Amino acid sequence: MTATPAHSDPQGLLAHLLLHHEINQLNASYAAALDEKRFDDWPLFFLEDGRYKLQARENFDRQLPLALMDLESRGMMKDRVYGITQTIYHGPYYMRHVIGQARVLERGDEVIRAEANYAVFRTKPGSISEVYNVGRYIDELVHVDGVLQIKSRMAVYDSEMILNSLIYPV
Numbered sequence: 173m174t175a176t177p178a179h180s181d182p183q184g185l186l187a188h189l190l191l192h193h194e195i196n197q198l199n200a201s202y203a204a205a206l207d208e209k210r211f212d213d214w215p216l217f218f219l220e221d222g223r224y225k226l227q228a229r230e231n232f233d234r235q236l237p238l239a240l241m242d243l244e245s246r247g248m249m250k251d252r253v254y255g256i257t258q259t260i261y262h263g264p265y266y267m268r269h270v271i272g273q274a275r276v277l278e279r280g281d282e283v284i285r286a287e288a289n290y291a292v293f294r295t296k297p298g299s300i301s302e303v304y305n306v307g308r309y310i311d312e313l314v315h316v317d318g319v320l321q322i323k324s325r326m327a328v329y330d331s332e333m334i335l336n337s338l339i340y341p342v
Contacts, residue, residue, distance in 0.1 A: 195276070195286050199271045201217075203270075218249060221246070222323055224322075225242045226241040228329060240338055249341075268295070274286045282314055285312055291303065291306045304342075307342075309326070312325075327342050
């Protein structure tokens with residue numbers, strides 16, 4: 173099935189709009205969990221065998237495998253959360269995610285392919301906000317018991333320079 177709904181089919185258009193809304197709500201909840209530093213909630217957006225990959229656009233475009241983060245299961249994501257919350261020390265800062273409207277690329281029988289642009293801003297206490305990371309999410313999503321979950325999220329970032337180190341998922 174293609175991503176563009178037939179406007180002559182009101183039921184198809186309604187289903188398409190509801191899917192867009194559902195994806196945008198998933199992205200809003202995802203951003204809120206990260207912005208509010210509810211890192212234990214982050215892996216729960218993914219399937220048990222879900223994948224999260226953070227990769228530079230240059231490597232993505234060249235189909236090179238090198239990525240800043242490549243987590244192949246919810247267990248690996250929980251390990252990352254443990255590292256973030258228990259072992260890594262850094263100066264405090266706040267993050268704010270701004271995620272654009274999702275674009276449904278394909279709606280298969282089981283897997284929905286979607287894409288959304290994102291920008292992450294970082295603010296250190298007593299300082300001005302700065303652009304931290306900008307790119308797009310390339311997602312594979314599935315419904316599990318009526319709930320939309322992430323099967324795969326690839327965050328392909330455009331930024332050539334990463335400010336300090338990238339600690340948190342984007």
